[in-house]
Amino acid sequence: MEIVGVRITTVVEDNTAIRCDGCLSRIHGTPWRVNVLDIVAPERAADWTEEPAINPGPFQFHADEACVRRWMTAKSYLFCRRGQVREIMRPIPVPAGEGTEPRWALCDGIHRDDHEVVPA
Numbered sequence: 001m002e003i004v005g006v007r008i009t010t011v012v013e014d015n016t017a018i019r020c021d022g023c024l025s026r027i028h029g030t031p032w033r034v035n036v037l038d039i040v041a042p043e044r045a046a047d048w049t050e051e052p053a054i055n056p057g058p059f060q061f062h063a064d065e066a067c068v069r070r071w072m073t074a075k076s077y078l079f080c081r082r083g084q085v086r087e088i089m090r091p092i093p094v095p096a097g098e099g100t101e102p103r104w105a106l107c108d109g110i111h112r113d114d115h116e117v118v119p120a
Contacts, residue, residue: 021059022067022074031060034068036106037090054091054104072106072120079120080107092117 002008018027035057061067065085072079078094090109094117096102105117 018060020062020067022061022069022071025062027060027062032063033058033060033087034085035059035088037088069120076103077120078103078105078117080105080115081118082111082113082116083108084110086110 018031019025020027020031036054038056059068059071061071068085069079080092086108088108089106092105092107092115094103094105105115106120107115
């Protein structure tokens with residue numbers, strides 16, 4: 001690469017790459033972003049020692065739905081098959097058995113019937 005007439009061999013095109021959160025490969029062009037809505041609007045700012053239940057993002061992916069579903073699987077999220085992968089996803093609490101951690105499913109929230117939660 002040449003900048004202002006000076007050849008710089010350490011700067012390559014891959015230095016400015018944006019990676020897909022699903023497949024971790026390089027995204028050429030503008031990434032497709034997904035945001036997760038807040039679970040509950042807080043009345044006060046969260047304490048710095050608290051860990052949020054879900055990171056709202058944005059997360060960057062290829063335009064392929066498979067990359068988003070791969071990311072959901074890696075995070076142990078479930079997916080509502082009544083919805084579709086969209087730019088804004090809503091978290092759904094999934095009842096957990098006794099002694100197990102609660103799980104979350106993601107849905108676009110557009111359908112009006114009950115959620116059908118399946119592995120992503």
